[in-house]
Amino acid sequence: MKKLIVLSVSFLLVFSFFASCRKKVEETPPPPPQVKEQPKVEKVEKPPAKEPELSEEEIFEQKTLEEINAEQPMEMIYFDFDKYFIREDAKSILRNNAQWLKKWDSIKILIEGHCDERGTEEYNLALGEKRAKSTRDYLISLGISPDRMSIISYGKSQPLDPGHNEIAWQKNRRAEFTIIEK
Amino acid sequence: MKKTIPVSAVFLALFLITNTLIPQQEVVMRIREGMPIIPVAIPEFLTQNNSPDQASAASTLREVIISDLEYSRVFKPLPEDYYQYIDPLNLEDINFKKWESIEAKLLLSGQVSENRDGSLIFEAKTYDVKSARFIKGKKYQSDPSLLRLVGHKISNEFMKIYGEPPIFTTKIVFVSNRNGNDELYMMDYDGYNQTRLTFNKTRDYMPAWSTDGKTIAYTAYNNQNAALYLFNPFEGTRTLVTDHGTSFGADFSFDGKKMAFCSTEDESNSEIYISDTNGKNIRRLTFNNAIDTAPSWSPNNREIAFTSDRLGSPQIYIMDAEGANIRRRSFGGNYHDAPAWAPTGDRIIYVSRVAAVFDLYVLNLRTDRIIKLTEGYSRNESPSWSPDGRHIVFSSNRTGTIHIYTIDYDGTNLRRLTSRGENKLPNWSRK
Numbered sequence: 040m041k042k043l044i045v046l047s048v049s050f051l052l053v054f055s056f057f058a059s060c061r062k063k064v065e066e067t068p069p070p071p072p073q074v075k076e077q078p079k080v081e082k083v084e085k086p087p088a089k090e091p092e093l094s095e096e097e098i099f100e101q102k103t104l105e106e107i108n109a110e111q112p113m114e115m116i117y118f119d120f121d122k123y124f125i126r127e128d129a130k131s132i133l134r135n136n137a138q139w140l141k142k143w144d145s146i147k148i149l150i151e152g153h154c155d156e157r158g159t160e161e162y163n164l165a166l167g168e169k170r171a172k173s174t175r176d177y178l179i180s181l182g183i184s185p186d187r188m189s190i191i192s193y194g195k196s197q198p199l200d201p202g203h204n205e206i207a208w209q210k211n212r213r214a215e216f217t218i219i220e221k
Numbered sequence: 222m223k224k225t226i227p228v229s230a231v232f233l234a235l236f237l238i239t240n241t242l243i244p245q246q247e248v249v250m251r252i253r254e255g256m257p258i259i260p261v262a263i264p265e266f267l268t269q270n271n272s273p274d275q276a277s278a279a280s281t282l283r284e285v286i287i288s289d290l291e292y293s294r295v296f297k298p299l300p301e302d303y304y305q306y307i308d309p310l311n312l313e314d315i316n317f318k319k320w321e322s323i324e325a326k327l328l329l330s331g332q333v334s335e336n337r338d339g340s341l342i343f344e345a346k347t348y349d350v351k352s353a354r355f356i357k358g359k360k361y362q363s364d365p366s367l368l369r370l371v372g373h374k375i376s377n378e379f380m381k382i383y384g385e386p387p388i389f390t391t392k393i394v395f396v397s398n399r400n401g402n403d404e405l406y407m408m409d410y411d412g413y414n415q416t417r418l419t420f421n422k423t424r425d426y427m428p429a430w431s432t433d434g435k436t437i438a439y440t441a442y443n444n445q446n447a448a449l450y451l452f453n454p455f456e457g458t459r460t461l462v463t464d465h466g467t468s469f470g471a472d473f474s475f476d477g478k479k480m481a482f483c484s485t486e487d488e489s490n491s492e493i494y495i496s497d498t499n500g501k502n503i504r505r506l507t508f509n510n511a512i513d514t515a516p517s518w519s520p521n522n523r524e525i526a527f528t529s530d531r532l533g534s535p536q537i538y539i540m541d542a543e544g545a546n547i548r549r550r551s552f553g554g555n556y557h558d559a560p561a562w563a564p565t566g567d568r569i570i571y572v573s574r575v576a577a578v579f580d581l582y583v584l585n586l587r588t589d590r591i592i593k594l595t596e597g598y599s600r601n602e603s604p605s606w607s608p609d610g611r612h613i614v615f616s617s618n619r620t621g622t623i624h625i626y627t628i629d630y631d632g633t634n635l636r637r638l639t640s641r642g643e644n645k646l647p648n649w650s651r652k
Contacts, residue, residue: 157574158574159572159602160602161515162512162556164514165485165490165514169512172485172489175489193424196426
């Protein structure tokens with residue numbers, strides 16, 4: 040308590056010293072700007088409706104085929120030049136795809152086989168079909184029913200990348216998955 | 222526009238005449254080697270009066286005929302400046318000696334006159350100069366909008382005089398994306414009158430003319446399949462052949478009785494099938510796990526050339542039309558496809574891939590000699606023969622965009638026929 044008194048007295052002394060040094064003329068501060076009182080607007084809102092907890096199944100049920108396909112739930116796989124066997128990197132993708140197909144077991148898919156521009160039209164159409172077929176066969180080996188999968192070949196008529204280099208060609212040698220029924 | 226045609230061109234034409242009276246088909250071969258190109262005088266066409274309509278019709282008609290006959294590799298229109306050395310043609314009194322003096326072997330005269338209803342009448346007459354003899358004449362009545370067709374018909378008659386198959390009214394069907402989507406189009410052999418045939422939202426693919434030139438077999442992509450259809454563009458009718466699997470690559474036999482095509486309907490693997498030309502009685506010809514594709518009939522209707530990768534890489538094979546007796550016909554490369562049997566029977570054209578370049582090669586089946594037809598660091602593919610076996614239509618991306626070209630059997634006379642969009646998969650009608 041003593042300390043406090045000493046502190047406040049010394050503070051007062053210092054302050055009064057500075058105050059005495061200031062001009063004696065007191066300046067009236069400008070009046071504070073008049074603030075018009077705004078009527079408070081009360082927002083009338085619907086009481087926050089409780090979002091019904093949709094199950095994953097129900098969300099899935101509500102989506103259209105286009106919406107599901109836009110999400111590309113099944114990743115496409117790529118092939119080697121002139122080849123149609125399933126590459127090692129494609130196998131893990133197909134395992135994921137098979138899992139997804141097992142989870143959504145009402146889904147039916149179309150497997151599209153595509154080729155790059157370095158094959159002839161005629162042979163490519165047959166090769167694209169082979170790529171789609173080996174993709175389907177691999178999914179069958181993972182336990183997916185063949186009834187759920189149909190296949191089609193587009194040959195080289197639908198490139199994903201219009202370029203003329205190895206990067207584009209690799210992108211175009213692919214099997215894509217489209218959901219056609221759920 | 223002058224095209225140089227080597228006067229000493231060597232022709233090897235083989236004609237197959239099938240005698241329908243004898244059950245066992247007899248093949249008659251007429252071989253002509255070193256056939257000279259026949260010079261034809263085609264002086265300015267005459268008009269009834271000098272009305273601008275008639276004059277312009279006469280000059281267009283003459284241009285069409287000259288262009289046709291220059292393309293023929295059989296006839297050679299005289300150079301324009303030769304005509305200044307002799308008097309103009311007087312049909313009442315033809316001085317054949319004068320025409321012979323400017324090296325004409327044949328003389329083709331044309332006259333344009335007007336009908337009472339305003340339509341034009343065209344008359345063409347052919348004379349043999351040496352024997353000073355009238356050979357043949359024909360009159361055509363037509364609307365001026367069909368002038369080019371009249372010209373092609375006159376040129377056809379000219380070809381028939383020499384027993385040559387008339388090719389100038391044939392059509393080329395092809396796929397183009399010039400209006401956004403891959404649709405079927407057709408055009409005259411010379412690229413004129415490009416007409417759109419299909420109007421779908423989906424992709425149309427690999428058209429092939431039927432033997433009579435009335436129907437087109439093609440593949441239409443629907444949402445989930447690529448079905449083979451028979452389409453009559455003149456009547457707008459369409460019938461389904463098969464919509465199981467992916468079906469494509471039709472080719473009609475020369476006798477107009479059968480159609481060969483590819484389908485994956487049985488084992489999701491492209492195999493070759495044949496059917497009647499109405500698409501009925503489908504029968505499978507090839508049975509294996511390899512790709513079999515691109516069938517092409519032999520002109521005697523007994524054999525089919527096709528592509529197969531049964532030995533690891535795509536190669537050209539020939540089999541009997543029943544599917545037996547399969548033998549390999551391409552060697553020395555690791556990628557051969559799209560065989561097309563020449564209507565003359567003696568040659569097969571195909572595509573060979575070396576690195577990423579496709580070129581057209583012609584295999585002579587009798588001598589086993591191979592001629593490389595195209596050269597260029599591009600993809601030349603989908604060859605199809607003209608009915609006389611002297612020209613080939615194909616697609617090439619040599620300009621950076623895929624367009625349709627024709628080239629002669631010996632690699633000369635390259636012509637580009639299309640200019641808008643991408644244009645591919647041409648097929649030359651047989652009639």
